[in-house]
Amino acid sequence: xxxxxxxxxxxxxxxxxxxxxxxxxxxxxxxxxxxxxxxxxxxxxxxxxxxxxxxxxxxxxxxxxxxxxxxxxxxxxxxxxxxxxxxxxxxxxxxxxxxxxxxxxxxxxxxxxxxxxxxxxxxxxxxxxxxxxxxxxxxxxxxxxxxxxxxxxxxxxxxxxxxxxxxxxxxxxxxxxxxxxxxxxxxxxxxxxxxxxxxxxxxxxxxxxxxxxxxxxxxxxxxxxxxxxxxxxxxxxxxxxxxx
Numbered sequence: 449x450x451x452x453x454x455x456x457x458x459x460x461x462x463x464x465x466x467x468x469x470x471x472x473x474x475x476x477x478x479x480x481x482x483x484x485x486x487x488x489x490x491x492x493x494x495x496x497x498x499x500x501x502x503x504x505x506x507x508x509x510x511x512x513x514x515x516x517x518x519x520x521x522x523x524x525x526x527x528x529x530x531x532x533x534x535x536x537x538x539x540x541x542x543x544x545x546x547x548x549x550x551x552x553x554x555x556x557x558x559x560x561x562x563x564x565x566x567x568x569x570x571x572x573x574x575x576x577x578x579x580x581x582x583x584x585x586x587x588x589x590x591x592x593x594x595x596x597x598x599x600x601x602x603x604x605x606x607x608x609x610x611x612x613x614x615x616x617x618x619x620x621x622x623x624x625x626x627x628x629x630x631x632x633x634x635x636x637x638x639x640x641x642x643x644x645x646x647x648x649x650x651x652x653x654x655x656x657x658x659x660x661x662x663x664x665x666x667x668x669x670x671x672x673x674x675x676x677x678x679x680x681x682x683x684x685x686x687x688x689x690x691x692x
Contacts, residue, residue, distance in 0.1 A: 456498075458483070458491045464498060481510060481517045490530045494537035497554065501528040507540065509554050520555035532572040532581075534595065541581060541595060543569025549583055549593060549602070562602035563593055571623030575630040580605065582624040582633060590624035590635050592647065606650045608635050610643075627674055628688045634674060642676055656686055 454468035496512035594600030624635035641655030
């Protein structure tokens with residue numbers, strides 16, 4: 449949520465909930481809306497708007513209008529695997545199981561394909577300035593794709609991949625995320641390390657080493673820190689690594 453003052457969750461039953469902390473540091477739950485019983489796979493939130501992706505149906509969108517969440521026109525694109533609000537919530541960026549990266553303004557835009565990346569898209573992250581997207585795919589591979597500017601939309605600017613890595617798809621649960629204010633990328637775990645990449649050169653700069661524990665996930669904690677997790681349940685906070 450805005451200012452990191454709460455958490456929005458999507459349950460398996462289609463319930464979208466909000467968790468916030470009160471002055472006594474207790475978590476309070478509140479229902480936002482019921483997205484429906486059909487199987488959902490991804491959702492995204494931006495202040496006064498919500499969107500949920502359903503693989504068999506498409507993407508449903510709600511706007512907060514006059515005190516209620518009101519449904520808008522759906523995006524009828526099947527096989528959507530992940531979505532992300534861009535342009536301060538005025539549009540959606542999405543990925544599909546057949547590798548299409550698409551863009552659509554909400555609530556009344558036209559869906560446009562930005563890039564055809566062949567393999568299933570698993571996760572999307574957007575740079576702090578909103579000009580680039582990190583597209584994580586199966587096979588321990590991620591693409592840096594331009595999403596603003598007539599000459600950059602859909603342009604693949606860099607590819608991050610570990611040559612010769614035979615890690616199975618089932619273990620590739622760690623998506624690519626921007627760090628260092630969008631200057632570096634953290635992507636892919638190899639044994640005990642999460643790898644830090646030079647964004648523009650596509651080269652590994654360093655690894656966040658967890659010793660004897662296998663790293664299984666990471667995310668931005670803020671512009672200054674990275675938080676990682678291991679299969680043994682250890683959470684670690686790291687200063688942002690150098691971007692050179």
